[in-house]
Amino acid sequence: MLKIDNLHVSIEGKQIIKGLNLTINKGEVHALMGPNGSGKSTLSYVLSGKEGYEIDKGAIEYNGKNLLDLDVDERANLGLFLAFQYPMEIPGVQTSFFLKTAINSKRKFLGLPEVDALEFAKLIRSQAEDLGISSEMLKRDLNVNYSGGEKKKQEILQMSILKPDMAILDETDSGLDIDALRIVSEGVNKLRSKQNSFLVITHYQRLLNYIKPDYVHIIADGRIVKSGDFTLALELEEKGYEDISKIAS
Amino acid sequence: MAATEQTIKQVNSLGNSEYKYGFSTELDEIKAPKGLSEETVRFISAQKNEPDWMLDWRLNAFKVFNKLPKPNWAKLNIPDIDYQDYYYYSSPKSLKDKPKSLDEIDPEILKTYEKLGIPLKEQKILSGVAVDAVFDSVSVATTYKKQLNDLGIIFCSISEAIQEHPDLVKKYIGSVIPVSDHSFAALNSAVFTDGSFVYIPEGVRCPVELSTYFRINAINTGQFERTLIIADKNSYVSYLEGCTAPMRDENQLHAANVELIALDNAEIKYSTVQNWYPGDREGKGGIYNFVTKRGVCRGNSSKISWTQVETGSAITWKYPSCILQGDNSKGEFYSVAITNNKQQADTGTKMIHLGKNTSSKIISKGISAGKAQNTYRGLVSINSRASNSRNFTQCDSLLIGNKCGAHTVPYIESSNADSIIEHEATTSKINEDQLFYCMQRGLNSEDAVGLIVNGFCKEVLQHLPMEFAVEAQKLVAISLEGSVG
Ligand SMILES: Nc1ncnc2c1ncn2[C@@H]1O[C@H](COP(=O)(O)OP(=O)(O)OP(=O)(O)O)[C@@H](O)[C@H]1O
Ligand SMILES: [Mg+2]
Numbered sequence: 206m207l208k209i210d211n212l213h214v215s216i217e218g219k220q221i222i223k224g225l226n227l228t229i230n231k232g233e234v235h236a237l238m239g240p241n242g243s244g245k246s247t248l249s250y251v252l253s254g255k256e257g258y259e260i261d262k263g264a265i266e267y268n269g270k271n272l273l274d275l276d277v278d279e280r281a282n283l284g285l286f287l288a289f290q291y292p293m294e295i296p297g298v299q300t301s302f303f304l305k306t307a308i309n310s311k312r313k314f315l316g317l318p319e320v321d322a323l324e325f326a327k328l329i330r331s332q333a334e335d336l337g338i339s340s341e342m343l344k345r346d347l348n349v350n351y352s353g354g355e356k357k358k359q360e361i362l363q364m365s366i367l368k369p370d371m372a373i374l375d376e377t378d379s380g381l382d383i384d385a386l387r388i389v390s391e392g393v394n395k396l397r398s399k400q401n402s403f404l405v406i407t408h409y410q411r412l413l414n415y416i417k418p419d420y421v422h423i424i425a426d427g428r429i430v431k432s433g434d435f436t437l438a439l440e441l442e443e444k445g446y447e448d449i450s451k452i453a454s
Numbered sequence: 455m456a457a458t459e460q461t462i463k464q465v466n467s468l469g470n471s472e473y474k475y476g477f478s479t480e481l482d483e484i485k486a487p488k489g490l491s492e493e494t495v496r497f498i499s500a501q502k503n504e505p506d507w508m509l510d511w512r513l514n515a516f517k518v519f520n521k522l523p524k525p526n527w528a529k530l531n532i533p534d535i536d537y538q539d540y541y542y543y544s545s546p547k548s549l550k551d552k553p554k555s556l557d558e559i560d561p562e563i564l565k566t567y568e569k570l571g572i573p574l575k576e577q578k579i580l581s582g583v584a585v586d587a588v589f590d591s592v593s594v595a596t597t598y599k600k601q602l603n604d605l606g607i608i609f610c611s612i613s614e615a616i617q618e619h620p621d622l623v624k625k626y627i628g629s630v631i632p633v634s635d636h637s638f639a640a641l642n643s644a645v646f647t648d649g650s651f652v653y654i655p656e657g658v659r660c661p662v663e664l665s666t667y668f669r670i671n672a673i674n675t676g677q678f679e680r681t682l683i684i685a686d687k688n689s690y691v692s693y694l695e696g697c698t699a700p701m702r703d704e705n706q707l708h709a710a711n712v713e714l715i716a717l718d719n720a721e722i723k724y725s726t727v728q729n730w731y732p733g734d735r736e737g738k739g740g741i742y743n744f745v746t747k748r749g750v751c752r753g754n755s756s757k758i759s760w761t762q763v764e765t766g767s768a769i770t771w772k773y774p775s776c777i778l779q780g781d782n783s784k785g786e787f788y789s790v791a792i793t794n795n796k797q798q799a800d801t802g803t804k805m806i807h808l809g810k811n812t813s814s815k816i817i818s819k820g821i822s823a824g825k826a827q828n829t830y831r832g833l834v835s836i837n838s839r840a841s842n843s844r845n846f847t848q849c850d851s852l853l854i855g856n857k858c859g860a861h862t863v864p865y866i867e868s869s870n871a872d873s874i875i876e877h878e879a880t881t882s883k884i885n886e887d888q889l890f891y892c893m894q895r896g897l898n899s900e901d902a903v904g905l906i907v908n909g910f911c912k913e914v915l916q917h918l919p920m921e922f923a924v925e926a927q928k929l930v931a932i933s934l935e936g937s938v939g
Binding site (some may be wrong): 253254255256276277278281282286287289292293294295296297298303306307310311314346363367 | 885886887888890891892893894895896897898899901902905906908909910911912913
């Protein structure tokens, strides 16, 4: 599904990612953990095609395609989804209208007609209900004056209706209360199948109790320094990054 | 919706020229002698069989025009206009003897309107919208006439009103925009060709949107439209105008005068969707749109509300204004002005507070892309008699790219200590992170810009009549095509 090979990325001449390798197969859930500033969000932006990042070396393959050749919207329509660490506010644009526009963009890309109004209403209602997002909320401007946790739920709602093949969740759990954490995790688990994959970026082992990863990777200073299974997250919780990085080097 | 799809396809099929209405229609025309002279004025008046008082009024206006200096263009860069190079009257020959019914209209003209999405056949017409269509210089059809007649509402072309309702026309024409106001007001008064006339009798709420569609077709023709709307006591009317023109390399001139009069407790809502041909990417061709629009709230507790979406024209020069004469009267101005490529817009409003407890609200959204220049110019004036009056003004500018400009020029004159004037202004660049966010959800860059700009304009667009709001949203997106790399 996704193969990152010896990736080197810099921003304005400053090296951020320094030789990162990661392969995610269909149906797998990978967790990525690492200290602040180690390059996790940078990786998620590079994967989704944000401007301003210099790819100095390396290659990324996505479903047999050279990912770096594709535009942001092409990547999205080919099933790559990023749940943002800091979702954007779009004033004047009603949340439900935004969702509809996003669905229709994908449908247009796939050569399908626009979504039927009734069908759309049904889809949104059931997905939003599951996430505890009210219909009043859907009438408000996208993310404007949403609380931190509400914004994160909104990201998961978008993911649920767009049904990506490869979803990257950048600290979706940060700022969520206990109940929201469970609800959001259920949203992810519902989507999880043999056909799609996840890269879950988090600081907390707690999330991984809900979303059981197949692999856990630790990133430090732009490189994956250790990989393992779920137990690595437990070990990390106990010893902290410093110890683990030491062992790795 | 399928209509969106079709609009987009149609636009794309035009190749590098995105203007959807850029076709012209081949017709036999009757034209005034080329150029501007007393003879031209007489020719126009004669073509319309006007009574003497109207001809005299025109001739006087022409004298005034010759004496007035040209307006000072401020922020606009306008090439000298050669008034002798235009035709001031053009009429398709087949309309010479005004058609009695739609069946008598030249099928070519009906086809033109159909291409524009304005079917004139009554049975096909948008429900709840009465349409008058002005083709070059003459009014083509007025639909829904009978239904309106029954309520005593007059909705016809100004030419017809001069014949049928001379007392009303005589009483009100030039009463809001004096002939001597400025050079274009005088020019329009001398050579105006057609436009709409509306009279809503006392106590009547007009049940449908009244709408006029202006189209410049003939080459080298100026369009001098004259519209007069009178809302008698306790009445209400909502009026909308739309405009298009074919793509031509020469600049075409459009100088309209619109006068609104609201008597006691009356309300007039006037909306414009202006989509004249803007010229090509290099700034060749396009309409010069010099418009004087002014409304007077003559009666107590009356209200006039202007909403405009200005996306077309090479140059737009336009300040729809309100004179708040009656006590407790209200004026509103909601504006979206979009300039792309080499377009220039200088637009805004004047709110003149004369009566007590008068209030006004100005919401202006200016969007600039390409190498375009966009200026908001406004005046809020509060007279010493206008105690307890208030104004709220908000001007927001959005820049797309770094070769365009946005300017805000608010003038405030207050001679009244207990009045309140609030002014807020912002200028920002389109947010790259918002664009990225939208594109990560699958929107292409043009759709993403369209979405964000529509959000930026929402406060204004929501004041348009429902039937036109969707169309206007599409227009906003289309007029910014090619603005992001
Ligand atoms: N636009 C930028 N300009 C300069 N430096 C940047 C820019 N974006 C990121 N960086 C730097 O790159 C490094 C990696 O940042 P990144 O956001 O990827 O970290 P992260 O692992 O997601 O951290 P956190 O856990 O705090 O979210 C940091 O040192 C950051 O300051
Ligand atoms: Mg981060």
